[in-house]
Amino acid sequence: MSKGIKTSSLGYPRIGKNREWKKTLEAYWAGKIDEQTFRSQMEEIQLQHLQTQQQAGIELIPVGDFTFYDHVLDTAAMFGIVPARYGYQGGDIPLDLYFSMARGNAGATACEMTKWFNTNYHYIVPEIGSLTPVLTENKPLAAYRFAKERAGIEGKPVIVGLYTFLKLSKGFPAAQISAVAARFLPVYVQLLQELQQEGVAWVQIDEPAIVTGLTAEEIALLKTIYGEIAASVPGLYVILQTYFEAAEPLEALLELPVQGLGLDFIHDGGKNLESIARLGWPKDKILGAGIIDGRNIWRSDIDAKLELVAGLQKYVPQEQLILQPASSLLHVPVTVEGEDKLKPAVKNALAFANEKLAELVLIAAAADGGTERYAAELAANREVLAVFRALPERGREDVAEQVRSLEKLPDNRSLPFAERVKVQQEKWRLPLLPTTTIGSFPQTAEVRQARLKWRKGVWTQERYDGFIKRQIAEAITLQEELGLDVLVHGEFERTDMVEFFGEKLAGYLFTGGGWVQSYGSRCVKPPVIYADVAFIQPMTVKESLYAQSLTKLPVKGMLTGPVTILNWSFVRDDLSREAVAGQIALALRHEVTALEEAGIEMIQVDEPAIREGLPLKAGDHEHYLNWAVKSFRIATNHVKDTTQVHTHMCYSEFNDMIGSISAMDADVISIETSRSHGELIVSFEEQEYDKGIGLGVYDIHSPRVPVVEEMTSAIERALRALDVQQFWINPDCGLKTRGWEETTAALRNMVKAAVLVREKSGAVSR
Structure with missing residues (x-):
């Protein structure tokens, strides 16, 4: 050179x-x-x-x-690494076959x-x-x-x-x-x-x-x-x-x-x-x-x-x-x-x-x-x-004082899981193998257009609120008709599971065109943490409370956890990530309290991004996991014994984190596993997990609708490693990116599969 x-x-x-x-x-x-x-x-x-x-x-x-x-998919296709289920016979890779490997098709699941x-x-x-x-x-x-x-x-x-x-x-x-x-x-x-x-x-x-x-x-x-x-x-x-x-x-x-x-x-x-x-x-x-x-x-x-x-x-x-x-x-x-x-x-x-x-x-x-x-x-x-x-919001003394108070907060729920699960079962009286979803329902063009009109001032706040209420009511009615046991309000008011909270917390800013690729055509616009993060006022109570008013079945309050908010944001670079996570956890603690005080006592605090923040070198894992678990517990460990805390995670490798996940002390965890379902179940055959768990029984990243037998098989395979008393039935992730037709069909099949397995095992009620 x-x-x-x-x-x-x-x-x-x-x-x-x-x-x-x-x-x-x-x-x-x-x-x-x-x-x-x-x-x-x-x-x-x-x-x-x-x-x-x-x-x-x-x-x-x-x-x-x-x-x-995706560049890794490109490499696989370039070398003819095409699974047999696609029927590839050699030669050039057709474009639709390439996309089938990524998204699945009517006859084959996605990679x-x-x-x-x-x-x-x-x-x-x-x-x-x-x-x-x-x-x-x-x-x-x-x-x-x-x-x-x-x-x-x-x-x-x-x-x-x-x-x-x-x-x-x-x-x-x-x-x-x-x-x-x-x-x-x-x-x-x-x-x-x-x-x-x-x-x-x-x-x-x-x-x-x-x-x-x-x-x-x-x-x-x-x-x-x-x-x-x-x-x-x-x-x-x-x-x-x-x-x-x-x-x-x-x-x-x-x-x-x-x-x-x-x-x-x-x-x-x-x-x-x-x-x-x-x-x-x-x-x-x-x-x-x-x-x-x-x-x-x-x-x-x-x-x-x-x-x-x-x-x-x-x-x-x-x-x-x-x-x-x-x-x-x-x-x-x-x-x-x-x-x-x-x-x-x-x-x-x-x-x-x-x-x-x-x-x-x-x-x-x-x-x-x-x-x-x-x-x-x-x-x-x-x-x-x-x-x-020099911006003053980057050095707030009130936030610093709250962070200093972290050491004084209790580190545990008041009862261990083995004891509080009994009072929760008495309170909720759910059937064995309860069915639920992860939280979001389809964000249709109509929903996106309504939000855009509201943001641009074309729609008043009152008109937009009315629209969101109608979406929630329709979602609650559908879930009841499908026979789901624990419902969600659908998150129609949320553009993104992190952006939504960032808009309501101090310390965040939002770009107009700051999009990045997450997977395939799925793009996200991460919020930006530029200053100290702090709670301002309740963020989710209005929609959760309205949804709960429409049904006698439990409706989960839906929050995004502190580590996921951290990992899915662009984060200020003058503080450690641990310090910023602590600020977010304190803010979410206020929100959990607000939900519980409003009568929402089944609360899901999602942490799909905990694993992606894991340092790449094994020697650095313990420190990260310690503060990640601490952040989750700060946000959730103050609730009543009867309040059931759920969480959701997105990854397939579980063995190396099972201890930390258990230490989070969530009552129920759901895990995105449908593309590697059998591999993850091996983890539970090798290690014990003693809390409620839902292993996603179908893949929401693909438009295909799995048949009842496919999901029944997935449930029965999981029950060889997990106790029927702890297992929940759910999709592997939120349904935001799917259409209503495929969502309804897939959930209907999921409920049928759960009922079939209950009947086979005689597990009709707790």
């Missing part, structure tokens, strides 16, 4: 400034556009993303990070979906089994050609590394990973050889699984993989990219035969720089230095970044240094432009993807050419940050 500090991007948001990507996907799925139109529109979106990065001045622009759904490391992005889990990989299509090569032909860009193809791909896959014993890798290496080599033959200079191979920790056997596997690549594709520049944590042991990674190594200097706790200082940096390797936060939305402190770069330059000559974000910018919105409703002190402190690229170019230029040339830009950066940091 030439002298001077280069800039690179690791990945760009897919969804588009105005969510064009999402709209194109959904138009195709709805049959509104054909495949040719779909592909043409997607090409235009892809081109815009490339040109934006080019115009920003980024020198190494990624290609192949753009996808129609499992789970979190991408500790982010809120979901990837499709490859099912490898005994499948033999074959290169069906060289997607990075097609992306490289597209960038070159349409934008004149010599792109940097991005590939999910073989080690990470296998670590994220299922269908083979972990002990056989080396043997499975041997099956895949030839097709990886073929892919890279085709890129080299095309004239590609640099390839970015993403290996984030490295940062979760490496055993001696895994280090040996990496040496085998990259040794074979180096021998088979000599002359191709490979940068092995890690992110989300420190890459350890760095000495082993530096021995790999690659031309560059990408490291995260934001989320590594300072360990990567410490390792470089201890080991030095080899003369034959490029360092891709991740110095811009790719997962949060705050403007960089340019002085601090220049100090970091100067520290790196003590060990790495500038001709061996590339500056880049610490991870893909997939996890942040596209641009701050248009956020004119925010007060200037806050808007100026934000940096989304485009602004981060501009920061990167400025830092590289200032570090390379001297800070004097950029004195005005640096002074402006200091002024913006000083104004923001």
Whole structure:
């Protein structure tokens, strides 16, 4: 490479400034556009993303990070890893088959979906089994050609590394990973050889699984993989990219035969720089230095970044240094432009993807050419940050006093579960295998339009409230007709399970276009915690109380838990996440009290995001879980013994957290498990769980309606590991994204399945 500090991007948001990507996907799925139109529109979106990065001045622009759904699914499809249930016979992967793997179809369930490391992005889990990989299509090569032909860009193809791909896959014993890798290496080599033959200079191979920790056997596997690549594709520049944590042991990674190594200097706790200082940096390797936060939305402190770069330059000559974000910018919105409703002190402190690229170019230029040339830009950066940091709401003494009072609060419910479950059974008198839903019902176009009219002032508050009441009444009537035992009000007034609460708490702000991808076309607009969080007034009592007035059956009050509100928000970066979670927990404690005082005594405090906040290194798990559990208990442990606390979680790996989940002391937990139902049940066969639990009996992420027999089988399988006295019947997640027709059909089948199992087992009542 030439002298001077280069800039690179690791990945760009897919969804588009105005969510064009999402709209194109959904138009195709709805049959509104054909495949040719779909592909043409997607090409235009892809081109815009490339040109934006080019115009920003980024020198190494990624290609192949753009996808129609998910980059891990792309990799599986590219290698022909298609489960047998789809009837795939080889050759090119048709577009509808590709989407069926992600969403399911009438004849086959979707592949499992789970979190991408500790982010809120979901990837499709490859099912490898005994499948033999074959290169069906060289997607990075097609992306490289597209960038070159349409934008004149010599792109940097991005590939999910073989080690990470296998670590994220299922269908083979972990002990056989080396043997499975041997099956895949030839097709990886073929892919890279085709890129080299095309004239590609640099390839970015993403290996984030490295940062979760490496055993001696895994280090040996990496040496085998990259040794074979180096021998088979000599002359191709490979940068092995890690992110989300420190890459350890760095000495082993530096021995790999690659031309560059990408490291995260934001989320590594300072360990990567410490390792470089201890080991030095080899003369034959490029360092891709991740110095811009790719997962949060705050403007960089340019002085601090220049100090970091100067520290790196003590060990790495500038001709061996590339500056880049610490991870893909997939996890942040596209641009701050248009956020004119925010007060200037806050808007100026934000940096989304485009602004981060501009920061990167400025830092590289200032570090390379001297800070004097950029004195005005640096002074402006200091002024913006000083104004923001001085905002009075970021240092409220009343909130600080409440946080200090945490140590005085009781740490437990007044009765242990074994005793309070008896008084709860006496109070609620539910049948065995009680049926319920997770909380939300379909957010139809009518509901969204009503909310939009209310927000724009077209509808009065009175008219909007009347509309929401009608939706709640219809939902209550439907649930009673279906025969559900515990009802919900449907959450029609809520745009999002975190945004709704953020709008009603102090310390939050909301963007107009701050959308990010969660899974597929599902986009979320995370609220922003910019100041101290505090309770203002009751947030959910009105709708819950109205719903309860319509029925004699119990209606759950529905809240989002403190750790999920934290993990699904963009969080201020001047306090620890633990401290912010404590503030949120105290605010929710007030809301739980308000619900209970209003007569709502079955309260669900959802924590679907607890697992995604789990640190990637096992040694850091205990500290995180301790404060996460404490936060939940702060919010809920003061209720009466007869008040039943529910929670909901989204993940399939349970063994390593069962103790912490039990310690939360919720009376009933529901878990999103339908795509990996049998695997999770094994956890309960191996470990005891003594509280109420509902393992989702059908997948709400797919539009298919499972038949009664399918759900009956899922219930009976669970009851081989769990006591019938503790088991609840529910979908695996909220129904917000589904339509009413499929929702009604699926719930009707679910209730029928519950009744059948009750009758088979003679479990009619408690």
